[in-house]
Amino acid sequence: MQWKLGTYQVGNAWRSQQDMFKLLVTHFRRYHLMEIQDVYKLIYQGVCGSSHILQSSSSNFEAALKQEFDGLEANNSLPLWESIHPEGKIVRVNLAAYKHQSHKIERLSTLCLWTAEVSASTKDNYDDISIALNTFYKLCKSRKIPKFTPLEIERYQKWVEENKFPMVHHSDVFQMNYTPHYRLVHREFLSILF
Template sequence: MMQIKLGCYRVGNIWKSQQDIFNFLVSHFRFYHQMEIQDVYKLFYQGVFGSAHIMRSSISEFEEDLLEEFDQVKENSAQPLWESIHPEGKIMRIHLAAYKSKKKDIDQLSTLCIWTAEIAEKEVGSVENLSAAMDTFYRLCKSRKIPKYNPLEVDGYHKWLIDNKYPPVHHSEIYHQKYDPHYRLVHREFLPILF
């Protein structure tokens, strides 16, 4: 079922709502013009699963990787501290360069990332939501509401995802070159603890 709004209530699956997914993607295209199909998928993946994939490795490995990346990243106070990666704003990317410029506690961020992963692991229907998001993205491309992407390429990528059981992916090479992404995912409810 797609999502509909009844007054201030939402009914259905937001990942099936063309209007919500369109608005969500446009908000990201404004800052990330060079996003490729795999970057859109990564955005959906993170919005659906949060940071659940970090629980596949050990927590100590996650913490070591975060500390190492945080040490290497340069402060950037001009960068936004966070951005939403979920159509309803449930999951946020915390940008490490901006976070570092605020002299914030990296251990606290690490803990909140782990809590976010634990919450995401308990979510039901995540693969179905990811499939719905990719389906909605395909329909938006096919109808030319999002003309940037070839619908046949989107469909081909979606088939690859199905064959590979919707794996986590890295950002595209162009995304890395253009935007140098360094961030971690945190549930929106934890923002008051961080800031």
């Protein structure tokens, strides 16, 4: 449970069914074909941010981002960014929308690396992923999110825990229908980005 006392928030945002519901419904409205794997990816990224990019060199990350960015067509129909955390702490910056606004990829690259530094993976992150999956399970069990059965969530959560909270790609359905191209940025850095 998360409590809000004025401007202070006490508790874990991933436990709040209300906050998780709002986050998930926002994404289901835009990406109605999301599968459990995509929900898990959303949760994983919302908890861990882009910490995984620290596993490669910053020059490799920057080169891959530039290559992906150069291969994209600008698109103003996508939102520039989307929150992937119940409190809005982490956002996905859509590369095609970013390109449409003629922003520089070097600045985005720097902010992605900063985000990775401030969201480095810890054991607490895996606890938060479990908490978020439990909240997701409760939302499905209560039929507030009727798309998935509790059994489907249980099976997926078991797989996640047995595989030690792996990073995953978007589902094939998600990739075919939405062709996602984005990078994760801490929301506090958005004012530097735009």
